[in-house]
Amino acid sequence: MFSISFMQRAFIGSFLLSITYGLYGMFIIPRKIGFMADGISHASLLGIAVGLSIGINPLLPALLLAAFLGFLLAYSADSSKVTSDGLIGIFLSGGMSGAIIIMAFMPGYKPDLFSYLFGNLLSIQNVDIYALVVFTIFSIIGFILQWRALVISTIHLDLSKVINLPTTQSKYFLFIGMSIGLILGVKLLGVILISALLITPVMTANQIATSFKGTFIITQLIGFFATFAGIILSYSLDLPPGPTIALLLVAIFVFSLLQSKLSS
């Protein structure tokens, strides 16, 4: 299994995704915008549909669309007239509707679409891995530079500004970076389930950890374990990788929740 090239790509890709998603998830969950991951990924289906219909790599228009939506969400995050969750709901329904309408105009069976919906180990190419490597490096550097601003602005926006931390810059980094990251993980987990890797490891770590540092370490370990084990199961049992990884993550979360309740 480990000598097969597409499995090697899947393992490398999942390792990189678990690192970056763990980092973004650490700040997405406390800000109560976990739903944003679902909204962006579902809306990006419109970009995938456009790509499939005009015959280009569907991830390119999906990336552009996701980055744009991430920018809009960051821009409107402090607005008193537009709430983030409302805007995410609009993106989600608008994007999905647009994608379905475009698909309706495309004749015949659309096997590619199912790969993007639920993930497909075979579909991960070298170029996807290169893109993930670049994105992981970009994300890690970004988090190193913005870490303090992200932590303090998550707690209290005004305090972060008084301390002169780059609060606005860190917000755009978080929103746009996460949106791009979601699209780069679509081939592994699929549009429908991509948010599971962003949300569930952090939620699980929160049941166990007693410090911020602890949350970080446990999030990374759970993300890595679930994707690694999920890919092995997916290959062995001939299951789609997205639902397999998502189910594993949910199982770990339920276990941690029960363990946490019992110990308290």
Place this chain on the structure above:
Amino acid sequence: MLTTDLKLNSDHVNIVECHDVSLTRNTTEVLCEASCCIPRNSLTFIVGENGTGKSSLALTILGLLPGNDGLICLHSQSSREPVLGYVPQSIDFPKQFKLTVSEYLQYSAEVKNSEIEATLARVDFPLNHIASQITQLSGGQVQKLLLAAELYRKPDVLFLDEPLANVDDSSEKHIIDVILEIRNQGVTIAIITHDWNMVSNYADHVICLNKNFACTSTSACLCKNSLSKVNIKNIQKVTPDPEHMHDGFCYIENI
């Protein structure tokens, strides 16, 4: 448009001066041509009834609210921008954020590991809670933690919003002593409060806001409902003429 003017190497008696500052939030006029000053190294109190714009005035000076009009002058004695500090009345920490007390100090004020205990001891924070999560602290403990972090940053002007609101009686005296101590060390303190006993006992300077106006007056000023209950001595300056106080700003200084 509100302008902030930074004057470096300035020995001006006031570290902050507000001239005709106006602020509108969601179509409601919060401040209307409010002018006031915060004297250097003073313990200044910002007082007034609920909804008169006390916090908004402080947040505008801190640059957190975009004022509509006016001028704010910051006079720095050195060649660098003055460091402004702020301790909000309370913080609703996200429960999903497992930050500990020591981690908060490290991120907010870059406190070194070796200095965490001394930083917390300065504000009488119970040291057995160093490893506790900030979401598990009481309101008073949060207040002390925020104050400890801001003091570590060595601000030139420190704004405190109701610093004794959640603090028990035994800690109240300690926090007041800390405030007086840092004032004596040269830090300018601006406190937003409703605690008139504190004002009468410790104020060097009072900015009194009433409705949309920061008002200057004697003991018979627009804040008379509250001021009449306490003995504030030696009000020396009245600007502008009390006869016109309803039309402009008013503040009490040099108490």
